[in-house]
């Protein structure tokens with residue numbers, strides 16, 4: 506399928522984020538943790554948002570979900586602007602977006618039973634308890650937990666993977682328009698990660714879920730994403746279909762990120778994973794923020810900031826000198 510038809514088929518916009526900014530701190534210490542981020546999530550797709558620790562992924566998620574309204578920019582869900590909503594209107598809009606947390610233990614009350622945890626959003630929405638119970642058991646089935654076996658257990662008695670299944674079931678109770686997964690599998694063992702990613706894949710097909718999937722882990726993002734946005738120091742430096750990003754990265758940062766994963770050679774999310782660098786954006790230096798680390802940087806990169814520029818209809822990079830199109834057919838013909 507050509508990139509063009511793929512894009513046309515993406516169709517209906519669910520989430521649109523435009524020029525999002527989030528300022529943290531005051532005075533000299535103030536910095537933009539998110540600095541002009543724009544992206545779109547279409548119905549039924551999973552958009553992966555990836556980048557090193559501290560690049561602003563969770564800040565973006567919190568702004569999208571209205572947990573911390575952004576300093577500037579626009580977030581629309583189904584065409585409705587969310588950043589100006591307050592009080593009840595905000596609560597209602599929020600119920601159509603659900604977050605799956607990183608740490609399933611912290612996200613559920615350990616004294617509650619599995620059924621209570623999953624039912625909570627329904628209780629808040631004033632469902633009758635018998636109707637809620639039927640729905641909850643359906644959802645437990647859907648996420649691969651036998652309701653008869655797990656329904657009355659307390660969250661404490663669950664493994665990490667089981668607890669994350671409960672977290673996913675809970676997020677799905679209100680039939681959300683948008684699911685936001687923020688490092689949803691990062692705390693899990695690799696084999697359990699794979700099970701949860703497969704579950705998300707299954708749910709996506711079964712329920713046509715629309716998901717913003719956030720992770721620092723490229724391997725994990727690749728597994729679930731239709732399209733990917735790569736973030737660096739509060740900005741999006743490259744967007745494209747998953748294959749374009751992973752087979753043919755155009756921004757030098759994306760390349761570096763990909764290769765460091767390969768070189769380190771450890772399983773995604775393992776404790777021995779070595780981050781390339783953890784940095785806080787500071788001030789507003791001229792030029793490309795990645796230039797100091799970039800193997801391809803030239804003079805202009807230190808003076809003029811590159812804009813996100815299309816390379817093909819579905820692929821864009823913020824780079825003056827993209828790495829160049831790799832002939833991906835070579836590998837297959839030489840084998």
Ligand SMILES: Nc1ncnc2c1ncn2[C@@H]1O[C@H](COP(=O)(O)OP(=O)(O)OP(=O)(O)O)[C@@H](O)[C@H]1O
Nearest residue numbers: 529530538557558559560561562563564565721785
């Ligand atoms: N409430 C806050 N006040 C001040 N600075 C913050 C706050 N929350 C986050 N930051 C800073 O903003 C930057 C972006 O943080 P954020 O949590 O969005 O990154 P992230 O990409 O989600 O990282 P990780 O992969 O570690 O989850 C970091 O430098 C972080 O230290």
Ligand SMILES: [Mg+2]
Nearest residue numbers: 562563564688
């Ligand atoms: Mg985070």
